[in-house]
Amino acid sequence: MLALAWMKLGNTSTAPFFHGYLLFECLMMLRLFGLLLGKSIASRWLRVAGATFALAWFTNLAVGDGLMALPTWIRPLEAILLVSLAVRYFLKIMSEGVVRNPAKTFGFWVSTGVLIFFSGNMLLFVFSKTVSDLSGRAYLAIWEVHAALAILLYLIYTLAIVWARKNPTSS
Amino acid sequence: MGPEESDIVLIFTVSATLIVLLAIAVVLFVLIYQKRMVDRDVELQKLKNKRQHELLRATIQGAERERKRLAQELHDGVGSQFSGLQLTLAYRAHHPETSADQAAFLDEACAMIGEGLEGIRRVSHNLLPSTLEEFGLIQALQDCIAPVQKAGFTPALEVKGTPFRPGTQVELGLLRAMQELLNNTIKHANATQVHICLTFDPYSISIRYSDNGVGLSQKLPHSGIGLMNIQSRVGALGGTVSFEGSQGFVAKINVPLQAPNSSVS
Known part of the structure; x- marks a missing residue:
């Protein structure tokens, strides 16, 4: 709705919404992984990561891609950060051995979704400029792959929520 | 394209x-x-x-x-x-x-x-308890409750199933558990009646011990170690024990047997 109103005002790109979404998504996921990883990762490091990302995001808006262009390097940065945290979560459950059945935990499915979605889309994020220069059919074909991965991500998030509701104390 | x-x-x-x-x-x-x-x-x-x-x-x-x-x-x-x-x-x-x-x-x-x-x-x-070795668990339990009768209790021993000799270790373990429970009842329960039901099953032996005393909550501070001993003994035989004590005191002991037994004692 906001985007439609924005376009009616004569703007040709919804990129500002995407920039806002990126910052919100990254900070929320950092907070979520902070809860999932608990004491196994110093909250100080997560705060530093969040602040660094926010600074990079602001720099990109101010002197980089700008507000009206699609982000070129901020999305890969976010992907690297979140994939690293997902891998860290897997390492945590493997080393601690506390979680008896990871497939029945919220954290496992969130990390699985993050790992599959962000690693699968990494090439697209890195070469987003190249992709946006392609012709309509080729551009659409690549974005269909992206859409399939997005659907997969939200299906996996649904599983995570199901387990969180069934077993609220599991991480 | x-x-x-x-x-x-x-x-x-x-x-x-x-x-x-x-x-x-x-x-x-x-x-x-x-x-x-x-x-x-x-x-x-x-x-x-x-x-x-x-x-x-x-x-x-x-x-x-x-x-x-x-x-x-x-x-x-x-x-x-x-x-x-x-x-x-x-x-x-x-x-x-x-x-x-x-x-x-x-x-x-x-x-x-x-x-x-x-x-x-x-x-x-x-x-x-030489009676145990010579005559088995039932006789040994009867010997065990006889002095209790003299102390003013009304004990009752009920046997269900076909009795057999499950082996000295099991018999001794169950007898010691019963001695401990009787001792607890005499010392701490303020009970007047004790009922022991011994059930012989081809695959297990179980005992239900009950008295009409004060129950578990008031008994525990004094008899906690005794009850733990019973758990250890029965645990060593591979059996299970449960205690209930809301109205009187009830202990249920079940010891599974290695092989089905049907020999009459």
Whole structure:
């Protein structure tokens, strides 16, 4: 709705919404992984990561891609950060051995979704400029792959929520 | 879409597919690794439990051996010496040269030695219930509740199923548990009635012990160690114990048998 109103005002790109979404998504996921990883990762490091990302995001808006262009390097940065945290979560459950059945935990499915979605889309994020220069059919074909991965991500998030509701104390 | 663009789309699609497959492989690896770790932990815990079980059984067997030795020592050593002393004093008391005063004194001493001997026999019997070895659990339990009857309780022993001899270790373990429970009832329960139901099943032996006393919550501070001993003993036999105590006190003991038994005792 906001985007439609924005376009009616004569703007040709919804990129500002995407920039806002990126910052919100990254900070929320950092907070979520902070809860999932608990004491196994110093909250100080997560705060530093969040602040660094926010600074990079602001720099990109101010002197980089700008507000009206699609982000070129901020999305890969976010992907690297979140994939690293997902891998860290897997390492945590493997080393601690506390979680008896990871497939029945919220954290496992969130990390699985993050790992599959962000690693699968990494090439697209890195070469987003190249992709946006392609012709309509080729551009659409690549974005269909992206859409399939997005659907997969939200299906996996649904599983995570199901387990969180069934077993609220599991991480 | 030109050939160059087709190649780009192909590269993107194939790369994304490969990376997703790799990510799925990582996830599967985590799941399989964790399952193996859990299985290994369960196996380790089983081994640990088995070792603890064996240690407990060895400790109990050692304690029983020591009880047996002590009982024999009391019965054959100290008991025999006291009996000899009693006979000597009785002979001296009825000797013609002994005065009436001396005879009365010696008779009194004989009576005191007799009481001491009775005490030694009782302790010796408690340490080594010979009835158990000779006549089995039912007779030993009847012997066990007989003194309770004298103490003003109304005990009842009920036997269900076809009795058989499940082996000395099981019988001894159950008898000791019953002795402990009776002891608790006498000391702490303020009960007037005790009911023991012994059930023989081809695959297990179970006992339901109940009294009409104050129940578990008021009994526990005094009898907690005794109840833990019962749990250890029954645990060493591979059995289970549960205690209930809202109205009176109820203990349920079940000891599974290695092989079905049907031999009549």
